[in-house]
Amino acid sequence: MSWTDERIEKLTKMWEGGATASQIADELGGVSRNAVIGKVHRLKLSGRGRTTAAPARQKKASSAPAASKPVRAAAPARSAAPTIGATALQVQFDAEPVARQQLRSSDNVVVPISRRLDLTQLTERTCKWPIGDPMKDDFHFCGCESSDSSPYCSYHAKLAYQPVSDRRKAAR
Structure with a gap:
């Protein structure tokens, strides 16, 4: 498929008319959606009719000339009282510390004495838990x-x- 002048003209009109790349690809035939997007970028057809994104851009553009006015972002409402001076960080420490839960009791834990087996000594009935650094001579299995x-x-x-x-x- 080659991009003839007629196909490029049709693509340009449809793109500026607000058609999607998939719709343009279906209309032209023999071209994929990605090929349409690639051609649009190569032709630098960025200005096209948009229905939802245009008002958001217009708001930004219309607020640009009023640069002399300070722009304030709306902050979320806070329930904490305002702090002054040295008490500014006090709000962070008002909450009670959370006690850490111990998942298992450390009582009655018996750590087995390792038999210090090499890889070649392991069988189906031996523990294969690695102990130590595999790059060192004292590496072994349980x-x-x-x-x-x-x-x-x-x-x-x-x-x-x-x-x-x-x-x-x-x-948690």
Whole structure:
């Protein structure tokens, strides 16, 4: 498909008339919506009839000559009383501090003694929890006994798999 003078003229008229790129592409035939948009940009056809965006631009343009008047943005209503001088930051400290919730009690937590297994020593029944930096010589895996349904021992499974409700509480 080539852009002939007739097709460009039709595109220009439809674009300035407010037709969408999809409508123009359908009318011209053999051209995609993106091809129409690309041609519009290459032709620099930015001025076109718009129904919804035009009033917003006119408001901005009409307020430009009155630059000598100070422009004030409407601030949202506040319920707090205005502060003066050294009490300006006091509003931030009026709220009571929120106590942090402890998700699990630290009582009765037994950390298993690692068997310090290498990768080649792991089996289906050993914990595959990595310990240390893999780039260092002292890197190893836990190696304690794991259940059939988990690659980790009971202690490391509690660390790896947290209930959804606990994760949501921690995120708050």
